[in-house]
Amino acid sequence: MSNTRVALVTGGTRGIGLGIAKKLANKGFNLVITGRRSHDEAEPTIAQLREQFSDRSLKVQYCQADVADASHRERVLTDVEATFGQLDILVNNAGIAPTVRADILEASEKSFDELISTNLKGPYFLTQAAANWMIRLQEQSKEHRCIINIGSVSATVASVNRGDYCITKAGIAMATMLWATKLTRYGIGVYEVRPGIIETDMTKGVRSKYDSLIEGDLLLEKRWGTPDDIGIAVAMLTSGDLPYSPGAVLTIDGGLTVRRL
Ligand code: NDP
Numbered sequence: 001m002s003n004t005r006v007a008l009v010t011g012g013t014r015g016i017g018l019g020i021a022k023k024l025a026n027k028g029f030n031l032v033i034t035g036r037r038s039h040d041e042a043e044p045t046i047a048q049l050r051e052q053f054s055d056r057s058l059k060v061q062y063c064q065a066d067v068a069d070a071s072h073r074e075r076v077l078t079d080v081e082a083t084f085g086q087l088d089i090l091v092n093n094a095g096i097a098p099t100v101r102a103d104i105l106e107a108s109e110k111s112f113d114e115l116i117s118t119n120l121k122g123p124y125f126l127t128q129a130a131a132n133w134m135i136r137l138q139e140q141s142k143e144h145r146c147i148i149n150i151g152s153v154s155a156t157v158a159s160v161n162r163g164d165y166c167i168t169k170a171g172i173a174m175a176t177m178l179w180a181t182k183l184t185r186y187g188i189g190v191y192e193v194r195p196g197i198i199e200t201d202m203t204k205g206v207r208s209k210y211d212s213l214i215e216g217d218l219l220l221e222k223r224w225g226t227p228d229d230i231g232i233a234v235a236m237l238t239s240g241d242l243p244y245s246p247g248a249v250l251t252i253d254g255g256l257t258v259r260r261l
Pocket residue numbers: 010011012013014015016017034035036037065066067068093094095096118150151152153194195196197198199200201202203
């Protein structure tokens with residue numbers, strides 16, 4: 001097993017996932033990044049990462065894989081094993097918002113199924129497969145291995161124009177607790193990072209709406225969150241600097257969910 005640790009980040013070529021990938025590269029991780037886009041489409045970003053961190057001679061590999069598809073998930077882990085022979089960190093970041101924000105009185109089952117497959121079933125079963133492998137690796141050498149789920153404040157904040165999304169994130173919150181319950185005994189950390197409103201492609205369609213909410217009193221820190229904010233939290237968790245905290249949830253939301261009177 002190599003001394004250079006290996007992190008798998010799903011959906012890591014843009015948005016929050018790219019923010020996480022950069023912070024992990026900065027910490028010296030070899031990276032496997034997944035996404036739906038083709039190798040050709042992802043290559044400029046992957047090349048940029050390699051270039052940016054060239055002084056560390058890190059390996060950055062892209063794997064085109066739909067997290068909702070079982071055979072793709074299997075292929076990702078086979079690729080990681082073939083290239084690196086180890087997996088230290090899994091970041092379940094890939095996710096989608098509904099194509100149309102529809103009121104729960106009208107929203108379609110199709111959207112519900114898509115969101116459940118990508119945001120909940122995919123990471124849940126990728127975790128299952130990765131966890132089985134990590135348990136075997138822990139038996140060979142005890143390291144700070146961990147699994148980090150990117151949840152959302154939508155796990156507890158109800159938005160009736162994207163109920164399907166909220167339900168997937170509430171499910172991720174429970175998945176974090178379940179996997180922490182199962183994996184802590186093996187020395188594998190399981191955590192959730194719970195972002196608030198982050199400036200990415202996912203939120204670009206609602207930018208002006210959130211601009212005015214942020215201008216008002218929605219947040220304690222009056223600014224959009226950035227992918228870097230989330231990357232910093234994930235990188236901290238990979239250090240093992242948060243002892244005695246199985247299933248910990250780090251809420252990175254500028255104070256959105258702080259109750260006020
Ligand atoms: P973006 O839309 O900017 O990026 C989404 C990423 O996920 C892309 O890399 C995309 O890959 C990948 N992805 C989407 N579907 C799949 C799939 N089926 N299989 C593999 N990869 C997939 O979103 P964000 O960066 O904003 O969101 C990242 C995560 O953070 C999501 O889980 C989201 O729910 C969560 N989040 C976001 C918030 C925000 O305000 N932006 C707030 C709270 C949580 P590709 O580029 O190839 O399409």
